[in-house]
Amino acid sequence: MDNCDLNLYAEPLPQISLKELVDSGDDLFTRCVEGKKPLLITKAYEVFPSLATWSPEFLRQKIGSKIIHVMTSKTGLFQEYYDETKMSFSDYVNEIEADNPNPARKLYMGSQPVAQFFPELLPDIHFDNLLPKDRPGLRDLWYGPGGNTTGLHFDPQYNFFIQLYGPKRFLLSEPSSFSNLSPRSAFSTYPRVTDFNPLKPDFTRFPKARQVKFYDVTMEPGSILYLAPYWWHQVMSYSTIISLNIWLETPKLMAERGSLQMFPTYLKAFLGKTLFAEKRPKKSAQT
């Protein structure tokens, strides 16, 4: 594995086994969010043994005939999700499993909404029983070959990332690394992304990135990473992987969504006041 010039945090990322967390009686979501940084939750199979059944074969049986969207990339670095191709899930599994890793192959079925494309998988997720039911959320499925990298970026949601098959490596950096990572412009199509690659650092182009520290975390199957909002992450797969993640909205996102939904109401109220305001009778001169 590549490890050049990585400036690591002195202490390891906090971790706890899922059983220990559940036995503590603490609410998992509250504990994660109050910690204000990522948390690695290990050994989820001790609590949810059926999560261990997720494998390429399990998915082929459940969703083999579906036509899926697969991202393509020229380099194996998936930084923008522009290019995609479509194929049956079974064909995709055959492609990947025939000779993996194959450095020439640059395909990734990443970030596919389960409720929209694979609703039959929803009852097999289980872990989401531990998360609040009243918070809008999305479940995404990731299945890809070794050799893929998702470039360094951040997301504004709470992200519970469940590793189900094969290991995945995350490089994580705190939100305040923002200015040192010189992200793309807020007006670009992918504004939450930096072109700095900590595994191939270009310090001539990104001189301030020398100051950026990382946690280097390898998730084994059966572990869950709570990825706090706005944390930078770059993600590498070295063999076939299956992951699921559950995105939950933060209070800020819920407020923004709320105000967008309310917009037609605000607009009607505003127009109502200006266009349809009751014409008050002019006061009579005699009174």
Ligand SMILES: O=C(O)CCC(=O)C(=O)O
């Ligand atoms: O697993 C990956 O390749 C990327 C995951 C990711 O970027 C995310 O969950 O936000």
